[in-house]
Amino acid sequence: MYKIVKKEVLNPTVTRMEIDAPLVAKKAQPGQFIILRVDAEGERIPLTVADYDREKGTVTIIFQIVGATTEKLNHLEEGECLQDFVGPLGTPSHTDGLHKVAVIGGGVGCAIAYPIAKKLHQQGAEVHSVVGFRNTDLVILQEEFEAVSDKLVIMTDDGSSGRKGLVTDALKELIESGEQYDEVIAIGPLVMMKFVAALTKDYGIKTVVSMNPIMIDGTGMCGGCRLTVGGETKFACVDGPDFDGHLVDFDEAIERSSMYRDFEKQAREETCNLFAKEVQ
Amino acid sequence: MPNMSLKKNEMPSQAPDVRNKNFLEVALGYTEEQAVDEANRCLHCKNAPCVGGCPVAIDIPAFIDKVKERDFEGAYQVIARQSSLPAVCGRVCPQETQCEGKCVRGIKGEPVAIGRLERFVADWHNSHSAEAPQRPAPNGHKVAVIGSGPSGLTCAGDLVKKGYDVTVFEALHLAGGVLVYGIPEFRLPKAIVQKEIDGLKALGCKVETNMVIGKVLSIDELFEQGFESVFIGSGAGLPRFMRIPGENLKGVYSANEFLTRVNLMKAYKEGADTPIEHAKKVAVVGGGNVAMDAARCAKRLGAEEVYIVYRRSEVELPARREEVEHAKEEGIIFKLLCNPVRILPDENKLVGGIECVEMELGEPDESGRRRPVVKEGSEFVLDVDCVIMAIGTSPNPLIKSTTAGLETQKWGGIIADEETGLTSREGVYAGGDAVTGAATVILAMGAGKKAATAIDEYIQRKNS
Numbered sequence: 153m154y155k156i157v158k159k160e161v162l163n164p165t166v167t168r169m170e171i172d173a174p175l176v177a178k179k180a181q182p183g184q185f186i187i188l189r190v191d192a193e194g195e196r197i198p199l200t201v202a203d204y205d206r207e208k209g210t211v212t213i214i215f216q217i218v219g220a221t222t223e224k225l226n227h228l229e230e231g232e233c234l235q236d237f238v239g240p241l242g243t244p245s246h247t248d249g250l251h252k253v254a255v256i257g258g259g260v261g262c263a264i265a266y267p268i269a270k271k272l273h274q275q276g277a278e279v280h281s282v283v284g285f286r287n288t289d290l291v292i293l294q295e296e297f298e299a300v301s302d303k304l305v306i307m308t309d310d311g312s313s314g315r316k317g318l319v320t321d322a323l324k325e326l327i328e329s330g331e332q333y334d335e336v337i338a339i340g341p342l343v344m345m346k347f348v349a350a351l352t353k354d355y356g357i358k359t360v361v362s363m364n365p366i367m368i369d370g371t372g373m374c375g376g377c378r379l380t381v382g383g384e385t386k387f388a389c390v391d392g393p394d395f396d397g398h399l400v401d402f403d404e405a406i407e408r409s410s411m412y413r414d415f416e417k418q419a420r421e422e423t424c425n426l427f428a429k430e431v432q
Numbered sequence: 433m434p435n436m437s438l439k440k441n442e443m444p445s446q447a448p449d450v451r452n453k454n455f456l457e458v459a460l461g462y463t464e465e466q467a468v469d470e471a472n473r474c475l476h477c478k479n480a481p482c483v484g485g486c487p488v489a490i491d492i493p494a495f496i497d498k499v500k501e502r503d504f505e506g507a508y509q510v511i512a513r514q515s516s517l518p519a520v521c522g523r524v525c526p527q528e529t530q531c532e533g534k535c536v537r538g539i540k541g542e543p544v545a546i547g548r549l550e551r552f553v554a555d556w557h558n559s560h561s562a563e564a565p566q567r568p569a570p571n572g573h574k575v576a577v578i579g580s581g582p583s584g585l586t587c588a589g590d591l592v593k594k595g596y597d598v599t600v601f602e603a604l605h606l607a608g609g610v611l612v613y614g615i616p617e618f619r620l621p622k623a624i625v626q627k628e629i630d631g632l633k634a635l636g637c638k639v640e641t642n643m644v645i646g647k648v649l650s651i652d653e654l655f656e657q658g659f660e661s662v663f664i665g666s667g668a669g670l671p672r673f674m675r676i677p678g679e680n681l682k683g684v685y686s687a688n689e690f691l692t693r694v695n696l697m698k699a700y701k702e703g704a705d706t707p708i709e710h711a712k713k714v715a716v717v718g719g720g721n722v723a724m725d726a727a728r729c730a731k732r733l734g735a736e737e738v739y740i741v742y743r744r745s746e747v748e749l750p751a752r753r754e755e756v757e758h759a760k761e762e763g764i765i766f767k768l769l770c771n772p773v774r775i776l777p778d779e780n781k782l783v784g785g786i787e788c789v790e791m792e793l794g795e796p797d798e799s800g801r802r803r804p805v806v807k808e809g810s811e812f813v814l815d816v817d818c819v820i821m822a823i824g825t826s827p828n829p830l831i832k833s834t835t836a837g838l839e840t841q842k843w844g845g846i847i848a849d850e851e852t853g854l855t856s857r858e859g860v861y862a863g864g865d866a867v868t869g870a871a872t873v874i875l876a877m878g879a880g881k882k883a884a885t886a887i888d889e890y891i892q893r894k895n896s
Contacts, residue, residue: 175648189605195697195705196605221705236605238642368697368706371603371644372828373669374689380680385673390830404680407781411682415707 153233154188157210162292165217166260167226168202174209176201176239182267183245183362183394186211187370189236190224197221198367198389200264201240211239214263214292220419227427241370242393245337245360247271252278254326254333255301256319256348258340259285264362265339266293266300273300280331281305282322284340288313320347327355335360338397342406349397359397363388365408379405435472438541443548448761452731455617455700458758459523464502467552471499474544477536482546485534487878488586490514492531492546499549508557511550516589516632517582517877519558519624520611522551525874526752558627567636571595573891576659578645578831581609582873583864584665585632586880587887592637594888599659601643606696609667610873613696614688616725618732622695646834651860660894661859661887664846665880668827668865674717678775679821683709683783687718687726687822694729711818713737715786717772718822719744720870724755726820727764738764739814743771743791743804767814769793771804775819785813825870835860845869853883854890861887 158170176186185200203212217226228234245268253272257265262283272279281301285291286309297304305322306314315322323336336359338348345361352359365377365388372390379386382399386392444460445451451458462470474496482492490511498507511518527533527547535543575591577584580602588598606612608625633639645651651662671686673679690708693699697706714730716723719742727738740759742749745768749756760766769791778784790810793802827844839847839856846855846862853861863879865871 175643179648193698193705195707236642238603238605238644238648240647241644368689368692369604371669372830373671374692375671375673375686376689378673378680385675385680408680408682411709412707419705419707 153235154237155233156228156230157208159228159230162214163290165290166214166263166292167217168212168214168263169225170205170210170212171234171237172209173211173237173239176211176237177204177206177209180204180211180240181244182247182271183264184240184242185370185393186213186237186239187241187367188213188225188234188238190221190228191235194224194235195221196236196368196370198241198364198370200362200393201267202263203267211237214260216260218420219416220423223420223423223427238370242389243391245271245362245394247275247277250275250277250334252280252331252333254280254282254323254331254336256323256336256338256340256344257281257283257297258319258338258344259290260292261340261344261362262293262297265337266296268337268339269297270300278302280326280333282307282319282326284308284319284344285313286310318347319344320351323348324351327352327357333357336397338362342402342409345397346402346406349400349402353398360394361397361400362393363395363400363405364393365405366411379408434475435469437473440473440542440545440548441466441470443545448758448763451618452728452762455732457621458618461555462548462552464504464556467499467549468502470545470549471496473537474500475536481534481536482531482544485531487530487874488514488881490531490550495553496544496546496549499553504553504556505561507553508561511553515877516586517628518550519554519628520582520620521874521877522547522549522554523620523624524615526872528753530874555624558624564634565631568593568595570597570636573597573895574599574659575887575891576601576654576662577665578651578662579603579609579665579667579864579866580607580629580639581665581667581864581876582611583667583866583876583880583883584609584663585629586877587663587665587863587884588637588880589632589635590881590884591887592632592635594884596888596891597636599638599640601645601649602639602641603644604696605641607639607641613692614722614725616691616695616729617700618728619725644830646830651831651835651838651857655859660891661861663853663880663883663887664831664855664860664862664866665864665876666828666831666866667876668825668845668870670826670828670844671821672824672826673821674772674823676772676774678777678783681775681777681783682781683711683817684775684819684821687716687722687820688825690726690820691722691729694733700729700733708733709818710734711816713739713816714818714820715739715741715772715814715816716820716822717741718824719749719751720822720824721751721755723822724751724759724764726822728759728762730818730820731762731764735818737816739767739816740764741767741770741772741786741788741814743769744801745769745793748801769804771806772819773811776813778817783817783819785815786819787811787813825865827866827869831866843869851882852886853879854886859890
């Protein structure tokens with residue numbers, strides 16, 4: 153069992169938890185992920201390692217409440233335990249030799265972008281962060297990004313924080329203004345990563361995206377997470393989750409991610425009803 | 433006077449049309465009377481060819497004699513000397529090519545039902561004996577076992593019985609390997625696997641789940657932690673795909689994914705957290721036991737039509753005869769001498785059909801089997817909404833890529849000595865599918881057993 157050492161509500165739909173998992177904390181690197189099960193009947197879900205403290209033996213996860221399992225997870229409090237917590241899985245993000253990087257985060261994807269920005273900053277790279285949210289209530293990790301970024305642009309769909317518009321608008325301006333990036337790292341919803349990759353392709357800037365397909369085991373034994381990259385089938389859980397954004401077949405990935413949409417919707421409603429009953 | 437009936441006692445089973453709608457065990461097992469009656473068919477041969485056919489060399493005539501005497505616990509103790517998983521083996525071993533294939537009674541008539549008797553004895557023990565087994569005296573040496581499938585559990589069981597301090601490391605959240613994620617509940621109830629594992633734990637064997645060796649800890653770190661020897665029984669869990677167009681459409685699964693969702697995650701149960709597609713028409717590509725398991729699961733999930741699509745003919749089907757018969761009885765449709773060429777999408781990018789070509793058998797290939805050749809112009813489309821690829825698996829490269837000096841074959845199998853399981857690294861042994869590629873439960877157990885003997889000799893030698 154894996155104890156929740158700290159729980160913090162970042163915004164109405166996003167929660168941060170620090171989990172006691174010393175062996176995972178000892179090995180975790182930015183870009184890697186874990187798989188957890190909330191309880192003995194639960195499904196396995198992948199979440200990216202948002203931070204880790206090797207001394208304390210804790211791993212931080214940040215999750216958005218999008219379905220039944222994240223709803224159940226969010227109902228756990230400090231001191232309670234997760235049934236299973238396995239990792240670190242996947243290949244760490246490649247950060248060596250990068251001098252100037254634009255890190256693009258969308259929504260809860262910022263939780264994944266942040267540790268990479270932090271590592272690049274620690275390595276002495278110049279980091280420009282562009283983070284996008286639907287509105288000001290959903291902004292997360294602003295202080296954290298400020299601390300590790302040489303430049304930080306916050307974008308909101310409605311302009312209620314930072315500037316109004318999409319992350320691609322801000323990235324385009326930075327590139328047009330003459331900023332020369334070794335690499336763009338984009339993490340967020342599939343559609344956002346697709347458009348960032350399309351933009352940078354025009355400018356010939358290498359772009360890495362962190363893919364988030366449906367996973368079960370996370371160790372390469374089922375291929376549920378497979379993607380087409382440069383015409384070849386890859387397993388995101390072992391070959392990734394980071395891939396060259398210019399080679400990923402995003403349309404296929406978007407289709408595959410909708411596989412269980414109806415089931416998920418129904419499961420979420422049932423879970424919400426269950427919790428609502430408990431409250432009464 | 434022995435029972436000279438030429439036929440085995442029938443195994444009571446659920447009727448095909450009942451069982452293909454539920455996940456309960458198909459075969460119901462012998463009663464005490466049926467078991468004793470069947471045991472009396474054994475002639476107690478002096479040279480006992482059956483024992484030579486068992487990869488773990490159970491003293492078959494001796495345990496059957498105990499059954500004849502109605503000393504069922506005594507029979508269990510005879511089996512337990514050689515096997516750590518009798519309730520599993522009695523169910524899933526291909527006895528027709530192992531022990532029963534060598535039985536003298538099989539020359540004229542049917543062989544003695546050794547597998548069914550082993551199963552009966554193990555089940556009798558599990559439901560009658562509450563006594564905790566006596567823990568062996570510790571010998572002070574630590575061994576790590578990677579993977580809790582049949583080879584790892586057998587190796588661990590043998591070493592624990594010799595007094596070793598054994599820790600089994602499992603990547604998934606439940607121990608058992610293919611016994612829990614692959615073989616379905618209706619062939620091997622998961623409660624039985626759990627009981628066998630609990631038995632090992634009662635002997636002092638530690639089982640640590642959620643431990644992906646190669647990620648959480650490396651083999652070198654296991655040695656640093658004081659383990660004197662390591663056994664790799666990590667299996668062959670990497671699924672193969674055909675690399676045909678449409679393979680990444682929604683509704684195309686590897687058999688590993690489909691079976692893991694159904695068996696390990698219990699997606700067949702109403703209200704399970706893990707979803708599964710309840711398809712109407714399913715094509716399973718492949719002809720092995722895994723293909724049969726996937727097809728029979730799909731049927732039980734409510735599919736109206738389930739096809740096995742296999743490129744060779746019925747005689748070449750690699751699955752056990754009994755599994756093929758069971759599948760047919762349950763209404764699985766066999767499309768033999770057929771090979772898929774592409775999977776077609778419907779308007780929602782879901783599987784809309786599978787285009788196949790007919791095959792005919794040509795000259796034998798390197799494997800000695802007749803090579804299937806495409807019949808020109810024979811394309812046709814099977815109308816399905818789900819495709820399950822069961823064309824084989826290969827060893828996962830994770831341990832190889834994180835262990836310096838561990839040599840593997842080009843296709844990923846760990847190179848290990850056939851008799852001892854010793855790899856290219858001192859103190860590191862391997863066995864089961866990780867070495868051979870996908871094979872059978874009992875061969876994996878045999879390899880685990882040989883490696884346990886070799887590990888014991890290695891540690892004794894090193895410390896003498």
